[in-house]
Amino acid sequence: MTGQRADARRNYALLLAVAEKAIAAEGADASLEQIARTAGVGSGTARRHFPTRHALLEAVFRRQMDTLCGRAAELLGHPDPRAGLLEWLRDVLTFAATTRGLPEALNRDRAAPPGEPHEYCATARLTDAGGPLVARAAASLTPGVTITDLLNLVTGIALATEHHPDAAAEAERLLHLTVEGVSPAGSA
Known part of the structure; x- marks a missing residue:
């Protein structure tokens, strides 16, 4: 530009x-x-x-990924690592739950064979951005929880709530329930 x-x-x-x-x-x-x-x-x-429609979708998703990745970097300085991670996961989930098409793009990214170009590179970018947040919050997470696990959960919640009349609120409710399983020391 x-x-x-x-x-x-x-x-x-x-x-x-x-x-x-x-x-x-x-x-x-x-x-x-x-x-x-x-x-x-x-x-x-x-x-x-x-x-093309693809070019438009790619630009919209790229801009949102830039925002989410930037937000992850900001939250690395959060005084409570667990709260910073959960805040970022809520941001990712809110975007995924309110932007129809992203969960499918995330699924396509995950399903593409290694080395094949990913349509929006969303999963790889979010994994790279969220990995340090998970590492920083590791002491408050169930042992073995990875950024991939958390992104899979967020994607599943977004897909499950996509047609709900209030997708964002329902997604937030389900994330709260999920957090009890991945971080039993507290709740969302």
């Missing part, structure tokens, strides 16, 4: 923000044309930035 005109950068950012909301509300099948209309730009402008 460097070297683009200021209006092109604004259009890109606006399209991405509108797309995030549309995908959260409608899922991965949100209309690119409707996103363009809502953003107040023509469909040609939208297609210049996102020539």
Whole structure:
């Protein structure tokens, strides 16, 4: 995006923000044309930035992964390692539960054979970001719990609540129940 005109950068950012909301509300099948209309730009402008639905979804998920990875780095300084880890898991779960399509992308990432490019690289990025949080909180976790275990649980909860009328609240409730099993010293 460097070297683009200021209006092109604004259009890109606006399209991405509108797309995030549309995908959260409608899922991965949100209309690119409707996103363009809502953003107040023509469909040609939208297609210049996102020539395919895949390109749009990838940009939305990449931006969210950047946010979640940055949040993990921030929480490494949390005075209570367990609370920092649980806060990050809630952030991941909230995003997964309110953005239809991410749980499937996470599952595809996990199911792809080693060496095959992953569609959104979400699982690898979240594993790398959350691993240090798990290591820091290890003393308060059930022995042997890994970041992969926790991401699998979060993905399962997101998939289980995807069609619930209040997916985020139900996902939070299920995470609270799950935490009792992976960290019996306390609760979420």
